Amino acid sequence: MPEKNTALQKKLENLPDKSGVYIFKNNKNKIIYIGKAKVLKNRVKSYFNQTEDNRIFYKKLISNIENIDWLITNSEKEALILENSLIKQFKPKYNIDLKDDSNFYSVKIDTTKEFPRLELVRVQKNDSSHYFGPYSSAASVKQTVGFLNKLFQLRTCSDYELSSRTRPCILYQIGKCSAPCVQKIKPKDYNEQIKRTIQILKGKTKILISELEEEMHKFSDDMKYEKAGEIRDRIRALRKTVENQIIVDSSFIDKDVFAYVIKNNDIYIQGLFIRDGIIRTYFHQTYPTFNRSEADVFLSFLNLFYSTAKFLPKEIIIPLENEGTQLLNEVLNIDSPNKLKIISPIKGQKKKLLDLCFENAKQNADTKQAKELEYDIAMEKIKDAFSLKNIPLNMECYDISNIQGQDNVASGVAFQKGRPNKKMYRKYKIKTVDQADDFASLNEVINRRIKKGITEDNLPDLFVIDGGKAQLSSSYQALLDHQIIDVDIVSIAKARNEKGTVDRFFIIGNNEPIFLKENSLELKILMNIRDESHRFAITFHRKLRGKKFKEDPLHGISGIGPIKRRALLKHFGNIGAIRQANLSELMGVNGINENQAKLIIESLKL
Known part of the structure; x- marks a missing residue:
């Protein structure tokens, strides 16, 4: 059992035998984890009695707990709702970090308009429009919309442009728009193309192809060969899409399917989002269990996921049914009673969908676990190569961008376990340096980052500086100024040798450069964070210059x-x-x- 301070020990002894929410805080009284419990005393004490969990994240969580608060609720249902609300409010460091569903797009078609268009939206409203989605891949849905616009020559202009145009745009001239803006197509004919677009988005492409073939033969019989040729080309394009549209659910009821697997105390969750019988998009993510049961973590995930989701299906299919499932069903139906059902099937088509989801979860878990192992080894190698105090799970890289001192800016990009963590990206306008002085600029930026990091308790394990020994020295001075001794720092700089350009690294106390193994993952990670920092700084600098250029x-x-x-x-x-x-x-x-x-x-x- 980890050693606890006296005040914490007393709080553990006074935990109530009631349902509620527990709150872990660090030595700066900052909330680092929030959980719910049917019995607070049992749940909270279990964290300190756990001896088998050797994961780095779990050890960090337990070692950082300096204080505990709790809120008693009248029921476990209230605890679930309160837990969700507090997590969204405080965003604790060790709680589930959901992929923001603002990244999910839907296709909207407002058929009440005379000439509808395909719109990409992030929120499905309760109106008369047709919605298709959500789609997790913005690139994929944009490609689909582009294909449909081109195939059926639909308008892409805004409503204002539609009503104000007096002559068709270039898209009409190159055959990519039917120019409804200047009545080059009748509303009846245009809306026929919209109906066909909706058929495709519903997955009824084969039916549409059959209808188009009949239409093509009719035009051919009437010797309208140009029209027949246009339809033939559409049929060819559609046939290429049929291969990617597989009906997996004949009920055509919107449903989300979730399954999970547990490996090494981590839960790998897979989601399949089925709309109009087709798997429209998917979700897979990994979370630490932190000594909670797999069912509890899974249901907490679903609670948080759907409380922030903009898209609610008619059915949610999951692999378990217990008190927690019934509780979650009640919570999700508070605003819309009996409209959403949580189902745990044991046979039939829904069970087949669940099995499909489970197979995907297992495959993703195996793939991700193998990849995680590679990155864990790379993190260890980085630590050894530079004799670091910490394994650099969280590293940040800083770069300066200016033109002869003008519009002097800096970027800070963050990588977590070797991958970009864009929520922690930062932009800086240099305030104290009015000339081209990268050394002084870096010192200012690192100073500002440390001050904020101390306040928010989120300093990285490793600072990476884009530059040589001089840049490293000026940045390291900022650490000394704040007496920071438990954060590492290195710099990366390009150099030329007989093989071309290579990357070399510098550390404090060693004047000789350090070279990492060519093509190694550890070198790739550090090159990636340096390149990303450079890109981010340049982009910010150009944006500032662009604003001035407009003036x-x-x-x-x-x-x-x-x-x-x-x-x-x-x-x-x-x-x-x-x-x-x-x-x-x-x-x-x-x-x-x-x-x-x-x-x-x-x-x-x-």
């Missing part, structure tokens, strides 16, 4: 004041001509020297 592209260029800006505009006539000018032409303007001309060319590249 005045010459504004902010060092040495180019109002008089010289007027002289340039008077000489060339407009910004476009200045942008096209070469060095000698720019130097031909009164008062513009060579350095200023080069700076103008560099600044106007955007």
Whole structure:
């Protein structure tokens, strides 16, 4: 049993024999974990009696618990609702971190309009529109919408453009739009294409192909060969999509199917989202169980998932049925009684769907576990290569971007267990440095990050600095200034050798560069975080420059004041001509020297 402070020990002894929510806090009184319990005393004490769980995350959770609070509820149902509310409010470090469902798109078709269009939306409203989805892959659904727009020549313009156009756009001229904006197609004919689009989105492509074949033969018999040829081309395009549309549910009731497997105290959850009989999209994610039963973690996941979801199906199919399942069913139906059913089938088509989901869960768990092992080994190798104090589960990389000191910015990107953690990405405008001084800029940024990290208790295990020994030294000074001794720091810089460009690393106390094994995963991880930091900094810098360019592209260029800006505009006539000018032409303007001309060319590249 882990050692506990006296105050914590007393709280453990005073835990009530009632249902409620327990809250773990660290030494800064920050909430790090929230859970619910049917009996608070039993659940909370079980964390400190666990001796077999050797996972790093579990050990970190237990070692960071310095205080415990709890809230008693009248029932386990109330505890479930309260747990969910508190998790969403405080977002504790060790609780389930759901994939934000704002990434999920649906296709909306408002058939009450004279000329409907396909719209991508994130929220399905309770209106008269047709909705198809959700789709987890934005790229996939955009590709589908593009295919349907092209196939049936549907409009892509806004309602305002539709009503205000007096002549068709270029899409009509190249055969990708039927130009309803200028009545090139009758509403009846246009809406026939919309009906066919809906057929495809419902998975009824084969039926549509059969109807189109009849129509094609009819046009051919009437010797309308051009029309017959158009339909033939549509049939060919549709046949290519049929292979990807497999009906898995003949009831055509919207349903979500979830299954899970447990491996090494982690739960691997798989979800299949079935709409109109077709698997529209899927979900798979891994969460630590943290000494809770697999059923409890799974049901907590479902509670959190559907409390934040924008799309509710008619049925949720899961592999278990117990008191918790009934409780969750009540909670999810609070706002819409008896509209949603949680089903645990033992036979029939629903059981086959559950088995399919389980097979996917098992396969994803095996694949992910093998991949996780590779990354765990790579993290250990990084620790050994640089003699780090910590395994760098959480690392952050920082880079500076400016043009001769102008629009000086920095980026901070975060990787968790070797992969991007975009929720922790940060952008910085440099405040204390007004010239091209990467060393001072890095010192400022690392100082700011440490101050915030101390307050929020979220400092990384490892800082990675894009640069050489000098950049490393200036960044390390920020750690010394705050007396931070338990966070590691390295820098990465490119160098040339007989083989070309290689990456070398520097650490404090060693003047010689360190090289990692070529093509190794550990090198790839560090190169990826450096490249991502560079990309993020450049993108932010260009965005700031772009804003200024919209106001005045010459504004902010060092040495180019109002008089010289007027002289340039008077000489060339407009910004476009200045942008096209070469060095000698720019130097031909009164008062513009060579350095200023080069700076103008560099600044106007955007």
